[in-house]
Amino acid sequence: MSSKNAPNHSSGELTPVKFSRLTRRGILLGFSVSQLVTLGVAVGALVWAFYAGGGILIAFTAPIWVSAAALTWIPIAGRALVEWIPVAFWWMWKSTGGQLLYRRRVVTPRPAGTLSLPGDMARLREYEDPVTGAGMVHDPAAGTLTAVLQVTHPAFVLLDPGEQERRVASWGRVLATVCRSGRISMLQILERTLPDTGTGLAEWWAAHGTQDDTWASTTYAELIDRAGPTGERHATTLSLSLDMRAASRQIRTAGGGVRGGAAVLRQEMSTLVAALRSADLAPSAWLNCGQIAVILRSAYDPAIAATLERHGELGQSLATAGPVAVNESWSGLRTDSAHHAVLWINEWPRSMVFPGFLAPVLLSSGIQRSFSLLCTPMRSDQAARDIRKKKTEYISDAHQRQRIGQIEDASQTAEFHDVLQQEADLTAGHGVLRYTGLISISASNTEELDASIAAIEQAAIQASCETRLLVGQQAQAFTAAALPLCRVI
Template identity: 80%
Template sequence: MTSKQKEPSTALVPVKFSRLTRRGILLGLSLSQLVALSTGVLAVVVALYAGGGILLAYTAPVWVLSAALTWVPVAGRPAVEWLPVTFWWLWRATGGQLLYRRRIVVPRPAGTLALPGDMARLREYADPDTGAGMVHDPHQQTLTVVCEVAHPAFVLLDPGEQERRVTSWGRVLATVCRSGRIATLQVLERTLPDSGTGLAEWWATHGTAEDTWAATTYAELIDRAGPAGERHATTLSLSLDMKTSARQIRTAGGGIRGAAAVLRQEMSTLTAALRSADLTPSGWLSPGQIAVILRAAYDPAIAATLARHGELGQHLATAGPVAVNESWTRLRTDSAHHAVLWINEWPRSMVYPGFLSPVLLSTGIQRSFSLLCTPMRSDQAARDIRKKKVEHISDQAQRAKIGQIEDAAHTAEYHDVLQQEADLTAGHGVLRYTGLISVSAPTVDELDAAVAAIEQAAIQASCETRLLVGQQAAAFTAAALPLCRHI
């Protein structure tokens, strides 16, 4: 008796993202909408009981404004949800917080980073065991380390190899979720101007210094085209949650040294997981290497010079910008204008793993793509999923009572919750993803053209993007810097 063994499938498996939850607290209304609506209803009730129709007419501006704030949409969001953003913007504008100028004469305290805004509180720590540069946030109680990763071009691999790498990357994310001590995992992919040193070194090693037409033409081509090209760099940032790891930190000696010891364990685990996924970590970045990344983000014109001269810009104390001007829709730093887009809607249909290639492979645009992954422990994820299921079922019962028709979007969200529960039961990790795209250009006109091109590329990738107005400075630090910052 013979039996046929089933051959493993080498075809790519499409995936589907969970929808962004848009359910409200009551009847689809959010907390801010309920507060605005309650204010209007209270004004109407008080007017009817106190003075009748005359007082109702006097209080009309109150309840009409409340109704408008509750239901009138502005740029796809209810008007009431724009109030916190607008008030915070006005507060910062009146306080002079939209401008930053470095104080050259006044020296900064030792161990601090010369960064604007709330990032001025960040502290530098050099790990004596690994030589890695760690960034400590004393307010958020996090400790962050950065690793540069090399990998082959995903789109050039065959479907079987792509599927294997996707499965291996899923194991890496599951490893991050298991310990419960990781606050954020950030994947940052940047386009940088190529200094041409790589081509020059290759020609010096493999080329022939002959006095022929072909050799002379090839050498001139390398000299001219090398600095005009661009290269891609990928980094992984790992942020330790010092609040959750308080017991392990005390066991390791306490303080920043104990936190560094705990973080080293997570670094070793992540390095092993990356190597098993056929990714090549090039080592944890030193403080000088992190300083070069920060300097190149704020001052892109100097990036090629820093790449050619390895000793320049190797100090975190001087890596920040000299000047920053923030406006409602963009950010101006030393030598460039920046605009940050938020991926507010991932693909709703089934897509293949390389769906972001139109965005990541866009040429002629200097941009940074940041994927912030917030892992959840298995017990926390299970409680969150149970809570969502109860909310969906109770909302469905409430809508049935008042005779409201069931919306297909609510049904799709409920199915997403069931799928998350099935994935969690199968041993996968649950992460919350935030996608940000930072676009840079030397002039405003070039920036607008680049933003329009990235928006079109996102449409080709079945994604929807929105410009983060009123918060460009905070968005830029989260999108362009490998420091695991959130908005």
């Protein structure tokens, strides 16, 4: 879905924002292409039977037009039955082709520079930028080059409303910066919960604590020892993906190939870092290949995350960062040491909400999860054409419904108002982005996973969001939700 950047207010009060609705408008009268095809089959069979032989042929062809009508109108999980046919066929193809299981070939060496990842991610290549030392991931098929940056920030919910409003406006300027160049294919914000080893808390106590034989000092030291292994911490990364096809001219000027792409991506990286600093965020150095490898390994094997954190020299190779085994099911994923499930935020808040509305989801404790926000920027000219097209389609559909006497639906009116609001925001100079929210939940067993899914779904309800479990595509969804590689579903 798409939304606008928050405008800059200086009144000191927190301003509520509103997201655009997920459009459910079809090609004609609310029907999608597949629904129109099945509806055409039903109408054609019924009309042919009526003119060819009347009642006998109508009864004889009933299985055809009744089945086609059922595929058109009967919904399952919010989608028409005919729209599930491609999903079911794709799942059957993967099941019969052995695509649901992945086992690493330990004896067979991998080509140099490739990532040891399952599925279509096996085509990814690593590249170390000689200027910045950043690790970049190249997707030759999609034509993208991705770099990862870790960001630290203060607790947003603890700030006063005036400071929250200022930071929201500053973040809006960061997103507007991403939209202007036209060379960025995606910006991914990934917020993860990681098991905390307690080393930071123990180091603080050793440096600032009063260690004597008093009751308070002894009790505090015992609490630190007990809380350390069971604690958790939050880590936020930003992944910037360059569209090498859109930047082909600049890449050729810089020398061509991945090296030229890295030179162009460095320009976008510098611009993003400057925008983040102006927004009072603290970006770290761009992650190298070893640090990216640790993130990938921790996502597939959460049990090893604490060990990798304690020993900085372990797991620093992208060639071995992938999983050893992956088993995909219809509604879940099993990797080395954990069970995973991915939820899709299919509806953002429909009413006005204040920034920080995702706090129930992001601050949920005791659940190992990754929240990924995929932001796809649109160029101003492309966004203007898309808005004009939507306006024309909405107006033509309204006239068609009026001709046949169909009542105007309130949701269709609200979607049209969203389009008008996007046009006004674009005219005012704001950037337009398409947001996709994914939540990856991990647990050591299926019972714990089910309980965590229920807790996250309840937290999403508190955040005025609606989530749905992605079925038939959990492996691909996991790579987009848990890995900082700007992957799409």
